Amino acid sequence: MTVEQKKKSHVSNTFKLWSVGIVFFLTFFHLYAVYAYPGVPIVSDKVLLATVLGLVVYLWIQELRDRERLQAINLALIKAQRQLERAEIDTIATLVLTEEAKDPYTRGHSKRVTRCAVETAEELGLAADECRMIERAGILHDIGKIGISDNILHKSGKLNEEDWIAIKKHPRRGVEILEPLKFLSRENEIICHHHERFDGKGYPDGIKGEGIPLGARILAVTDTFDAMNSKRPYREPLTEDIIISELKNNSGSQFDPVVVGAFLKLLRKKPSLWEQD
Numbered sequence: 001m002t003v004e005q006k007k008k009s010h011v012s013n014t015f016k017l018w019s020v021g022i023v024f025f026l027t028f029f030h031l032y033a034v035y036a037y038p039g040v041p042i043v044s045d046k047v048l049l050a051t052v053l054g055l056v057v058y059l060w061i062q063e064l065r066d067r068e069r070l071q072a073i074n075l076a077l078i079k080a081q082r083q084l085e086r087a088e089i090d091t092i093a094t095l096v097l098t099e100e101a102k103d104p105y106t107r108g109h110s111k112r113v114t115r116c117a118v119e120t121a122e123e124l125g126l127a128a129d130e131c132r133m134i135e136r137a138g139i140l141h142d143i144g145k146i147g148i149s150d151n152i153l154h155k156s157g158k159l160n161e162e163d164w165i166a167i168k169k170h171p172r173r174g175v176e177i178l179e180p181l182k183f184l185s186r187e188n189e190i191i192c193h194h195h196e197r198f199d200g201k202g203y204p205d206g207i208k209g210e211g212i213p214l215g216a217r218i219l220a221v222t223d224t225f226d227a228m229n230s231k232r233p234y235r236e237p238l239t240e241d242i243i244i245s246e247l248k249n250n251s252g253s254q255f256d257p258v259v260v261g262a263f264l265k266l267l268r269k270k271p272s273l274w275e276q277d
């Protein structure tokens with residue numbers, strides 16, 4: 001039954017008021033008749049009882065139908081809100097992907113990082129809702145780089161100290177960009193901390209261990225994995241052996257060992273994750 005059809009089955013408040021009025025009127029009329037004309041059957045008890053019960057049951061049934069109608073409207077509203085949120089995320093994600101596409105060395109980075117992160121989250125047994133949150137955070141994790149100069153982002157040589165200061169601002173900048181979208185508050189937490197290290201030596205806040213949101217600990221692994229597995233202006237992609245040993249060597253210091261364990265297991269199960277599309 002559609003929302004529109006349910007609207008038609010709705011009993012108006014006016015009708016309900018009239019029904020309650022009739023019940024009260026009949027009750028008072030009956031009480032008055034019993035008092036003023038004792039022994040004269042103006043409205044019999046049975047007729048009064050049947051009328052009142054009939055109206056009460058009818059109103060109760062209509063109330064249930066109204067409740068159903070409201071639930072349907074509520075669901076439709078939630079669906080519309082989700083579609084609107086999805087459209088907003090897609091619009092922002094397009095910005096990130098367009099920015100990445102300008103540089104052949106970063107093209108597709110966020111999509112690959114996201115794919116690996118979601119699969120790792122599933123491997124860790126996270127709920128579908130948390131996996132979706134990690135998916136949104138993954139696609140938007142580097143949105144703060146939009147404010148960084150291309151000279152720094154596409155620099156072929158080594159980054160100097162000033163460049164690093166600018167680069168390290170991107171997690172917070174991402175949070176500032178997404179702040180107006182209140183429905184992304186949990187994703188913003190992940191985006192803010194995707195460069196924290198498990199040992200507390202990361203940025204921007206230097207938080208450590210399980211104090212770092214799990215989504216951010218997952219992104220830290222898949223982000224670094226994709227960086228090592230991608231070509232750079234100054235080097236070819238690292239070999240699979242080197243990447244695996246880097247992940248293992250930094251497990252417990254840079255990365256959450258539980259996440260590294262799940263990700264390495266995943267890489268063995270799904271060799272397609274090595275592909276750069």
Ligand SMILES: [Fe+2]
Binds near residue numbers: 141
């Ligand atoms: Fe980043």
